[in-house]
Amino acid sequence: MPALTISGLPLGSAFGPISQSVVGIAENIKETPPALSLQKQNIGVFGFSAANKALDQKLQAEKIKADAINAYFKKYDMPLYGMGMKMVLEAEKNELDWRLLAAIAVRESTGGKFACKTAGFNSFGWASCRIGFSSNEEAIETVAFHLGGNHPKTEKYYDNKTTMQILRAYNPPSIMPRYAEQVISIMNAIGKSELISENSPLAMAQ
Numbered sequence: 001m002p003a004l005t006i007s008g009l010p011l012g013s014a015f016g017p018i019s020q021s022v023v024g025i026a027e028n029i030k031e032t033p034p035a036l037s038l039q040k041q042n043i044g045v046f047g048f049s050a051a052n053k054a055l056d057q058k059l060q061a062e063k064i065k066a067d068a069i070n071a072y073f074k075k076y077d078m079p080l081y082g083m084g085m086k087m088v089l090e091a092e093k094n095e096l097d098w099r100l101l102a103a104i105a106v107r108e109s110t111g112g113k114f115a116c117k118t119a120g121f122n123s124f125g126w127a128s129c130r131i132g133f134s135s136n137e138e139a140i141e142t143v144a145f146h147l148g149g150n151h152p153k154t155e156k157y158y159d160n161k162t163t164m165q166i167l168r169a170y171n172p173p174s175i176m177p178r179y180a181e182q183v184i185s186i187m188n189a190i191g192k193s194e195l196i197s198e199n200s201p202l203a204m205a206q
Contacts, residue, residue: 061195062088068191069102078111080123086140094148097163097193101144103186104170107179112136163187 062085069084080102087101101124102111108125109115116122119132121139133139145151147166149159157169167180187193 062092065098065191065195068195069099072102072106072190073111076111078106078113079115080105080112080136083136083140086137087144090140090144094144094150096144096148096166097187098195099187099190099193100147100163100166100183101140102190103183104143104167106186107183 065088066084069087070081072078073081073084084102088098090096091098091101104125105111105123109123112123116125116129116132119127119129121133121136122129122131123136124139124143126139126143133142146154147158147170149155149157149161158166161169163184164180167183171179173179
């Protein structure tokens with residue numbers, strides 16, 4: 001009678017000694033317990049949870065900033081009310097201070113009240129009112145892109161510049177004295193650069 005086999009490995013006759021190969025397989029199984037697989041799964045879940053938490057905190061921070069801009073616009077009955085989140089996201093995308101676009105719009109057109117008459121949706125005085133846009137959103141995107149130093153035609157004026165330097169390039173002191181200081185004053189009225197205080201629930205959760 002042929003010997004019994006497991007996966008082609010002989011067990012011997014009459015349940016004799018198990019071969020060394022089978023013993024090795026058994027020990028390998030012992031060395032990789034289900035707990036190890038579960039541990040790996042837990043690490044994956046933890047990483048996913050941490051990523052979700054970070055994303056949630058980022059979204060909350062953006063909302064706080066957007067609300068601050070919108071509150072300022074609403075307080076003075078400015079047409080750009082509601083554009084806060086768009087301004088925050090475009091500033092973030094182009095590595096600008098989150099208050100900059102709103103403050104320029106306030107300084108140039110009282111938040112859209114006195115937008116360029118000869119150029120549509122231009123509340124920023126962009127290109128001395130020679131260029132118009134199809135919407136406020138497009139205007140915000142375009143101005144942020146330029147001020148972030150990301151457009152080849154204007155990067156020499158704005159790339160790698162501080163907020164003060166950006167503003168002095170936007171409207172040089174020789175043309176408009178104290179323009180930069182005025183815009184920064186408006187920025188401070190909208191909110192602090194680091195709007196989330198160290199003791200806030202959001203900051204403490206980070």
